[in-house]
Amino acid sequence: MTTSFTHAVITGGAGFLGSHLCERLLASGTRVICLDDFSSGRRENVAHLLGEPGFRLVEHDVTEPWDPGRGAGRVDLVAHLASAASPVDYFSRPIATLRAGSQGTENALGLAGRHGARFLLASTSEVYGDPQEHPQPESYRGHVDPIGPRSVYDEAKRYAEAMTSAHRREYGLDTTIARIFNTYGPRMRPDDGRMVPAFLGQALAGKPLTVAGTGEQTRSLCYVDDTVGGLLALAGSGHPGPVNIGNPQERSVREFAEAINDLVGLGSPIGHVPAAVDDPCRRCPDITLAREQIGWEPEVELSDGLARTSAWFAARMPVADPA
Amino acid sequence: MTTSFTHAVITGGAGFLGSHLCERLLASGTRVICLDDFSSGRRENVAHLLGEPGFRLVEHDVTEPWDPGRGAGRVDLVAHLASAASPVDYFSRPIATLRAGSQGTENALGLAGRHGARFLLASTSEVYGDPQEHPQPESYRGHVDPIGPRSVYDEAKRYAEAMTSAHRREYGLDTTIARIFNTYGPRMRPDDGRMVPAFLGQALAGKPLTVAGTGEQTRSLCYVDDTVGGLLALAGSGHPGPVNIGNPQERSVREFAEAINDLVGLGSPIGHVPAAVDDPCRRCPDITLAREQIGWEPEVELSDGLARTSAWFAARMPVADPA
Numbered sequence: 257m258t259t260s261f262t263h264a265v266i267t268g269g270a271g272f273l274g275s276h277l278c279e280r281l282l283a284s285g286t287r288v289i290c291l292d293d294f295s296s297g298r299r300e301n302v303a304h305l306l307g308e309p310g311f312r313l314v315e316h317d318v319t320e321p322w323d324p325g326r327g328a329g330r331v332d333l334v335a336h337l338a339s340a341a342s343p344v345d346y347f348s349r350p351i352a353t354l355r356a357g358s359q360g361t362e363n364a365l366g367l368a369g370r371h372g373a374r375f376l377l378a379s380t381s382e383v384y385g386d387p388q389e390h391p392q393p394e395s396y397r398g399h400v401d402p403i404g405p406r407s408v409y410d411e412a413k414r415y416a417e418a419m420t421s422a423h424r425r426e427y428g429l430d431t432t433i434a435r436i437f438n439t440y441g442p443r444m445r446p447d448d449g450r451m452v453p454a455f456l457g458q459a460l461a462g463k464p465l466t467v468a469g470t471g472e473q474t475r476s477l478c479y480v481d482d483t484v485g486g487l488l489a490l491a492g493s494g495h496p497g498p499v500n501i502g503n504p505q506e507r508s509v510r511e512f513a514e515a516i517n518d519l520v521g522l523g524s525p526i527g528h529v530p531a532a533v534d535d536p537c538r539r540c541p542d543i544t545l546a547r548e549q550i551g552w553e554p555e556v557e558l559s560d561g562l563a564r565t566s567a568w569f570a571a572r573m574p575v576a577d578p579a
Numbered sequence: 580m581t582t583s584f585t586h587a588v589i590t591g592g593a594g595f596l597g598s599h600l601c602e603r604l605l606a607s608g609t610r611v612i613c614l615d616d617f618s619s620g621r622r623e624n625v626a627h628l629l630g631e632p633g634f635r636l637v638e639h640d641v642t643e644p645w646d647p648g649r650g651a652g653r654v655d656l657v658a659h660l661a662s663a664a665s666p667v668d669y670f671s672r673p674i675a676t677l678r679a680g681s682q683g684t685e686n687a688l689g690l691a692g693r694h695g696a697r698f699l700l701a702s703t704s705e706v707y708g709d710p711q712e713h714p715q716p717e718s719y720r721g722h723v724d725p726i727g728p729r730s731v732y733d734e735a736k737r738y739a740e741a742m743t744s745a746h747r748r749e750y751g752l753d754t755t756i757a758r759i760f761n762t763y764g765p766r767m768r769p770d771d772g773r774m775v776p777a778f779l780g781q782a783l784a785g786k787p788l789t790v791a792g793t794g795e796q797t798r799s800l801c802y803v804d805d806t807v808g809g810l811l812a813l814a815g816s817g818h819p820g821p822v823n824i825g826n827p828q829e830r831s832v833r834e835f836a837e838a839i840n841d842l843v844g845l846g847s848p849i850g851h852v853p854a855a856v857d858d859p860c861r862r863c864p865d866i867t868l869a870r871e872q873i874g875w876e877p878e879v880e881l882s883d884g885l886a887r888t889s890a891w892f893a894a895r896m897p898v899a900d901p902a
Binding site: 350351354355357358359362383385397398399400401402403404405407408410411412414415417418419420421422423425426433498 | 673674677678680681682685706708720721722723724725726727728730731733734735737738740741742743744745746748749756821
C-alpha cells in the first residue's frame with residue numbers, strides 16, 4: 257500500500273505518533289503541515305524535519321479553526337491526532353482533552369471538508385473501555401464509564417467518532433477512523449506515565465520496575481513503525497473505518513517488565529504499585545478487518561521494537577551508577 | 580421535597596419537558612429565565628407564562644455563551660435541557676445535536692460556575708443504548724454504537740456527562756445528572772415521531788396505529804408531571820447523580836397502542852411499520868437510587884396520564900370524520 261497524498265495536515269504532528277507520521281509522509285514525497293500547541297507534543301520531536309522543504313510547523317490549538325489559505329494549495333489528507341493520549345496528560349488537562357475531541361475534531365473535519373481531503377480520525381482502543389469481550393472487534397460497543405476520570409478521554413474520542421460519522425453521512429466527507437491500540441517506540445515522553453517509558457526509565461536507571469496492581473493484566477503493544485504503517489494503509493484505502501490498528505500479541509504487564517529488565521541487563525527488582533483508577537484489566541485488538549480490508553498487520557517483533565526503543569531512551573538518559 | 584431556588588435558568592425551556600419545568604418552578608416562587616432557540620422547542624409552550632412577572636424568555640442558541648448579567652442578580656439553578664431529544668429531530672439536525680451536548684453543555688456549566696449555581700444536566704436513558712442488562716441501574720455502562728445514526732444524540736449526552744463530571748472534579752461545581760427515560764404528556768409535538776403523540780394522533784383521527792416492528796419491544800413511560808417532580812427532587816438534593824428518572828412499569832409497544840385505542844374509542848386498527856435503525860428493543864429504569872437517595876418515585880397511573888395527554892391532543896386536533 258503506497259500513499260498518494262500530495263499535501264497533508266497532521267494535527268498533533270509534534271506528538272509521539274504524529275511526529276513519526278509526519279516523517280513517513282515526508283519520506284514518501286508528501287508535503288506536510290504539522291499543527292501542534294505543544295501541550296503534550298514536543299518541538300524536539302520534529303526539530304530534525306524543520307530543514308526539509310516540504311515540512312511546515314505551525315503552533316496552533318486545534319480547538320480554534322485553522323486553514324493554510326488558498327495560496328498553500330489544496331490539502332488532500334487531514335489526520336486528526338491532536339489530543340492528550342496518556343492518562344497522566346488527560347488527567348492533568350481534562351477539559352482541554354474533551355475539547356480536543358469535540359471542537360478539535362469539528363475544526364479538523366471543517367478543514368478536510370473545505371479542501372475535499374481524506375479525513376483520518378485517530379481514535380483509540382479506549383472507546384472499548386474496560387472490555388468484557390476479548391479480543392475486541394470493531395463491532396464491540398465498549399464498556400466505558402461516562403462519569404469516571406478516564407471519560408474525559410474515552411468519551412471525547414467516542415464523541416469524535418460520532419461527529420466524524422455524522423460529517424460522512426451529512427456532507428459526504430471522505431472520512432475514516434483508526435482505533436489505535438497501545439503503541440510504543442522512540443519519542444515517547446519518559447514522564448508520560450505509560451508502561452514502556454516508565455519501565456525503560458526505571459530499568460536504565462537501575463531502579464525497581466513498578467508494576468501496577470498484580471501485573472497479570474495484559475497489554476498488546478504495537479511498535480510505532482507498524483502503527484504508522486497501519487494509519488497510512490487506512491488513509492490510502494477507501495475504507496470508512498473504524499479499523500483497529502494494533503498488535504494482537506497479548507502479554508502480561510509483568511512479562512513486559514521482565515523483557516525490559518532482561519534487555520537492559522541491570523538486574524532491577526520488580527516492585528508493585530496500586531492499579532490506576534479505571535485501568536482496564538485486558539485489551540487486545542481483533543485485527544481481522546485490518547488484515548482483510550486494508551492489507552495491514554504488524555511486522556516488528558517485540559524484542560526488536562523494545563531494543564530500538566531502549567537504545568533511543570538510553571542515549572537520552574543518565575547512566576545508572578553501578579555502585 | 581421542596582425546592583428553594585430563587586432564580587433559575589432553563590436551557591431548552593420552551594421544549595416539551597422544559598416548559599413544564601419552567602411552569603413548576605414559577606409556581607413554587609422561583610424566578611425563571613427560559614433560553615430556547617426554537618429549533619425543537621415552541622413559543623406556544625411558554626406563551627401562557629409570558630405575563631408572569633418572574634418569567635423571562637430569551638431566544639438564544641446554547642452553543643454560544645450567555646449570561647443574564649450582573650443586574651439580573653445571582654442565578655442559583657442552571658438546568659441544561661437544550662437538545663433535540665426525539666429521533667426525528669436529531670436525525671434532521673445531527674451536527675447541531677452533537678454541539679448542544681458539547682459546546683452547549685460547556686456554556687451552561689460556565690454560567691453555573693460564574694454564579695455558583697447548582698447545575699442539573701438533563702441526560703438520557705439513551706446513554707444505555709440498546710441495553711443488555713434489565714432494568715438499567717446507573718452503574719450500567721451502556722451499549723451504544725458510537726458510529727451509528729443515533730450516536731449524534733447518545734454520544735453527545737455521554738460526552739455531556741463526562742464534561743459535567745470533569746467540571747465537578749476540576750472546579751468543584753455543584754453538579755448533578757438526571758438520566759431521563761421516556762416521558763409523555765401534554766405539549767409533545769404531534770410530529771416529533773415519538774410513540775404516544777404518534778398513536779394519539781392516529782387514534783384521534785381514526786386512522787390505523789402504526790406499531791414499529793413486532794410491537795413486542797417494551798417501553799417504560801413516565802408522565803411529565805412525575806418526570807419534572809424527579810428533576811426538581813434531584814436539583815433540590817445534594818446528590819451528584821447520575822440518577823435515573825423514569826417509570827419502571829414496563830409495557831410492550833403493542834399494549835400502549837391498545838390502551839390508547841381503547842381510551843380514544845374510535846376503534847382504529849393496529850398496523851405495523853418497519854422498526855427504526857438502532858431502535859432499542861427494551862429499556863426500563865432501575866429507580867432504586869431515586870427512591871432511596873432523593874425520595875422520589877412516579878405516582879401518576881398510566882390510564883390517568885394517557886387520559887390527560889389525550890384530552891390535550893384532542894383539543895388541538897381535527898375530529899375524525901365518523902363517516
